[in-house]
Amino acid sequence: MEVPKSSVHILLLLVVGIACISSFTSTTSNTTQGQGLPTPQSSTASTPTNGLHGSCQGVNLPDATRSISTGVDVFVRDLTCKWKGNASLPEEFLIEMEQNIRRLVDSSLKAYLNQQGSSESSANVLEIFGTLDGLNLGNYSDPAFIRLWFSLKMAPLLPYAGESFLVQLGNQNFSCSSYQELMKSVTKELQTIQGIDRKLIYSNFIKVCLSRKNSPEPGCAEIRTGSEEWLQRNIGVFFLFATLQELKEMNKNFSAIEVVDKLSPQQKAELILDPDSGALEDANFVREVLANLKLSGRDEQLSQFFQTFVQISQQVNH
Ligand SMILES: *[C@@H]1O[C@H](CO)[C@@H](O)[C@H](O)[C@H]1NC(C)=O
Ligand SMILES: *[C@@H]1O[C@H](CO)[C@@H](O)[C@H](O)[C@H]1NC(C)=O
Ligand SMILES: *[C@@H]1O[C@H](CO)[C@@H](O)[C@H](O)[C@H]1NC(C)=O
Ligand SMILES: *[C@@H]1O[C@H](CO)[C@@H](O)[C@H](O)[C@H]1NC(C)=O
Numbered sequence: 001m002e003v004p005k006s007s008v009h010i011l012l013l014l015v016v017g018i019a020c021i022s023s024f025t026s027t028t029s030n031t032t033q034g035q036g037l038p039t040p041q042s043s044t045a046s047t048p049t050n051g052l053h054g055s056c057q058g059v060n061l062p063d064a065t066r067s068i069s070t071g072v073d074v075f076v077r078d079l080t081c082k083w084k085g086n087a088s089l090p091e092e093f094l095i096e097m098e099q100n101i102r103r104l105v106d107s108s109l110k111a112y113l114n115q116q117g118s119s120e121s122s123a124n125v126l127e128i129f130g131t132l133d134g135l136n137l138g139n140y141s142d143p144a145f146i147r148l149w150f151s152l153k154m155a156p157l158l159p160y161a162g163e164s165f166l167v168q169l170g171n172q173n174f175s176c177s178s179y180q181e182l183m184k185s186v187t188k189e190l191q192t193i194q195g196i197d198r199k200l201i202y203s204n205f206i207k208v209c210l211s212r213k214n215s216p217e218p219g220c221a222e223i224r225t226g227s228e229e230w231l232q233r234n235i236g237v238f239f240l241f242a243t244l245q246e247l248k249e250m251n252k253n254f255s256a257i258e259v260v261d262k263l264s265p266q267q268k269a270e271l272i273l274d275p276d277s278g279a280l281e282d283a284n285f286v287r288e289v290l291a292n293l294k295l296s297g298r299d300e301q302l303s304q305f306f307q308t309f310v311q312i313s314q315q316v317n318h
């Protein structure tokens with residue numbers, strides 16, 4: 001693998017930065033700090049107590065991991081400025097730097113998990129990596145910052161994000177464009193990371209975020225060019241987990257009829273039985289939806305449709 005010289009310098013800087021941060025935060029380290037290399041004499045003298053042997057016993061992986069994470073936070077903030085500003089750095093360089101730091105985060109996560117074993121609860125991993133801490137350093141309304149934050153601080157940890165973390169994330173004060181940037185990044189990440197519970201993300205992050213009433217910029221509830229575009233920008237691949245009722249709560253102007261050919265069998269049943277949609281009185285519409293289901297040629301779809309139909313009818317009649 002070829003690593004260009006410039007990024008090696010940056011990574012060295014990062015490592016030095018991390019070493020500095022460690023020396024501020026860690027009181028357990030007894031190594032020489034900030035005084036250059038030790039002289040041969042002092043080095044020999046200190047080896048028995050302060051050499052490899054000593055530091056091996058004192059390894060504190062959570063502290064080291066936190067330090068890396070804090071270093072990455074600083075990078076996220078500074079890189080964002082460079083992306084946005086007229087910095088003389090070429091774009092490929094910035095992309096490469098992002099990829100290199102991502103690799104660093106990936107490997108420190110791997111090292112951490114390897115050391116801690118399965119005893120570590122997943123909530124704890126996000127805590128140790130200070131995933132949400134770095135958010136305070138930047139601008140929640142700036143999609144460029146949010147994209148980079150996600151790429152370097154959140155994406156590697158996505159498989160460990162549980163319910164309470166996602167709810168916390170959903171309650172951050174993202175602007176609408178930051179939220180949409182986040183959705184784009186999450187969707188991209190899902191294409192490469194396996195084993196992520198999409199429904200968990202929908203129920204605890206997306207729904208929470210889009211249903212917030214006290215958000216500083218409730219702009220995501222605005223429909224500009226139609227329900228389909230709104231859906232695509234704000235919910236995307238998570239659409240099938242939503243009930244129409246939930247979508248209406250997120251956006252009262254959402255029209256399921258506009259996106260009828262995208263609806264799941266359950267959502268179609270819900271639409272037909274929704275008194276507000278007037279669909280049940282519209283024989284043509286009902287016929288169309290049923291024809292659409294039959295055309296799909298999958299019995300399983302029809303049975304899902306009727307199961308939901310019966311469930312909702314029972315709820316309505318009680
Ligand atoms: C650091 O060094 C001092 C004196 O050299 C020693 O008393 C102390 O125990 C050391 N601390 C650690 C964490 O090794
Ligand atoms: C752009 O470059 C000029 C001149 O080098 C500098 O004064 C200015 O602060 C830069 N702007 C940003 C956003 O970095
Ligand atoms: C945050 O970012 C938004 C969007 O880029 C920008 O309009 C706003 O001025 C920024 N706020 C601060 C405090 O920099
Ligand atoms: C979001 O903003 C509101 C008001 O602007 C504030 O009360 C709240 O603490 C903020 N939430 C977070 C998570 O920063």
Ligand SMILES: *[C@@H]1O[C@H](CO)[C@@H](O)[C@H](O)[C@H]1NC(C)=O
Binds near residue numbers: 221222223253
């Ligand atoms: C919903 O539609 C009405 C009428 O077109 C409009 O006045 C209102 O602002 C819309 N609300 C949202 C949240 O988009």
